[in-house]
Amino acid sequence: MKIFAVIGDPIMHSKSPRMHNNALQVLKKDAVYTRYHLKDKTRLREIIRKIDGANITIPFKEEACDIADFKDESVTHIGSANTLLNINSKIYAYNTDYLGFLKAIENFYPIENALVLGAGGTAKALAYALKTKNIKVTIANRSSFRFENLTNYSCFLYEQLDLNEKFDLIVNTTSAGLYDEKLPCEENILKNIFQKAKFAFDVIYGKNTSFLKLARKNNLEVKDGVQMLLWQGVFAFEIFLECQKPKEIFKAMEMALKLP
Ligand code: NDP
Numbered sequence: 001m002k003i004f005a006v007i008g009d010p011i012m013h014s015k016s017p018r019m020h021n022n023a024l025q026v027l028k029k030d031a032v033y034t035r036y037h038l039k040d041k042t043r044l045r046e047i048i049r050k051i052d053g054a055n056i057t058i059p060f061k062e063e064a065c066d067i068a069d070f071k072d073e074s075v076t077h078i079g080s081a082n083t084l085l086n087i088n089s090k091i092y093a094y095n096t097d098y099l100g101f102l103k104a105i106e107n108f109y110p111i112e113n114a115l116v117l118g119a120g121g122t123a124k125a126l127a128y129a130l131k132t133k134n135i136k137v138t139i140a141n142r143s144s145f146r147f148e149n150l151t152n153y154s155c156f157l158y159e160q161l162d163l164n165e166k167f168d169l170i171v172n173t174t175s176a177g178l179y180d181e182k183l184p185c186e187e188n189i190l191k192n193i194f195q196k197a198k199f200a201f202d203v204i205y206g207k208n209t210s211f212l213k214l215a216r217k218n219n220l221e222v223k224d225g226v227q228m229l230l231w232q233g234v235f236a237f238e239i240f241l242e243c244q245k246p247k248e249i250f251k252a253m254e255m256a257l258k259l260p
Contacts, residue, residue, distance in 0.1 A: 002031035004240055007047065008057035011037045015257060016055050019233045022256035023249045029241055045091065053085040053240045055233075061121050068093035078125050079149065083236045094239055097122065098129040100232030101203075104223060108199045111135050111168045115193060117184045118173035119146035119155065122203055126171055127153055138167070141174075142185065158185035166196040170215070177202070177209035184211060194218035205229050230254055 006016040012035075020033035031052070038044060041060055045067040048054055056064040061080035065071065068081060069090040075081045081093035105111075114130050116123050119141035127137045127150070139155045141147070147155040170193060174184040183190060191214070194200070200215035205225035215222045234249045243249070 002029075002052040002240070004031060004033045004053050004055075005036045005051055006033070006055040006057060007036045007038050007044065008060060009038055011035045011057070014057060015229065016057075016233060018256045018259070019230070019253035020237060022259075023233075023237055023252040026252035026255075027241075027243060027245065027248060029243070031241065048084050048086050048091055049089050051086060053083070055236055056082050056084060058121075065093055067091060074098055074128065078128050080121050080125065082232065083239055085239060094236075095125055096232040096235035096239070097228070098125040098132075099235045100228040100230070101126050101201075102129050102133070103231040104225075104227035105169070105199070105201060108169060108201070108221065108223075111199070113165075113167045114138070114169040114171060115140060115161075115167040115197075116171045116173060117141070119150060120173065123173040124150065126173055126203075130169075135169075138165075140185070158189055161189065161193070163189065163192040167193060168197060169199045169201065170194065170197050170220075172200075172202045172204070172209070172211045175204075177207070177211055178204050181210050183214065187214065190214055191218065194220055199223075201225075203228060226257070230257070 006014045017033050017035050024031050041063045044063050064081040065075050070092045072094045074095045075093045078095050081095050082097050083094040085092040113136045116127050116139045119139055130137045137153050139153050140158050176182040176184040200220045200222045202209050202211050203225040212222050230253050233253050234246050237249050
């Protein structure tokens with residue numbers, strides 16, 4: 001029997017065991033998927049080598065990239081990984097967050113220009129995703145220290161953004177709104193940007209955030225992060241089990257999220 005896990009700190013909130021175990025059951029795979037609360041990042045390599053593979057979540061995605069023996073091209077570009085595979089004690093690293101995001105915005109095209117709010121790990125993955133589709137990416141954040149790792153993109157503090165510029169898609173990758181009703185930046189700045197935009201995407205899932213509410217008020221087509229969550233899971237499952245049945249896996253994972 002194969003063993004997989006989601007590893008992070010904190011980890012109790014993770015929906016991955018529920019999603020993966022239902023897909024394993026529906027697709028009749030001889031494997032289990034558990035969760036592992038890791039405190040000390042120096043133990044990540046040792047733990048992965050005891051199981052068949054893992055999804056890595058906050059705050060170990062960069063460490064997951066660093067410990068890999070082999071990196072997918074996306075991992076090298078983004079600098080973080082959310083999926084690790086252990087084959088004969090060699091660690092293979094992938095990033096399915098960026099693939100999940102691309103799948104989630106499939107009905108948003110055409111997009112020429114996108115504005116990514118936030119400059120952390122998720123912003124890096126999504127900026128890379130947009131770039132693979134030849135979409136021009138601008139990044140805005142409340143502090144500038146993270147811009148050092150984003151040299152391939154135009155980066156601005158919110159107050160420095162040119163409010164006359166038109167962006168088709170606005171993506172919120174900040175944690176503003178996750179546990180509160182905050183917006184990622186001043187309401188006036190967002191209103192100006194939304195008035196010229198077509199689509200808004202929030203990586204936060206299962207919540208009508210202030211960001212999404214304001215986007216709807218400005219008649220944008222909107223989406224939260226639930227499809228991204230599901231699709232990153234589907235792509236990880238395909239890697240773990242060499243099983244190319246995306247529709248069946250998606251359906252099983254989606255069903256799992258709806259269970260009480
Ligand atoms: P990081 O810690 O790497 O980055 C967080 C970013 O949010 C930084 O740019 C930070 O700004 C900004 N930020 C945090 N709080 C605020 C605030 N109150 N106002 C404005 N900006 C703020 O986190 P990640 O990129 O790893 O994760 C970000 C979010 O993405 C999380 O909510 C996570 O749950 C979600 N996520 C969703 C996924 C999905 O499948 N739907 C997948 C992966 C992540 P600063 O640099 O100034 O600190």
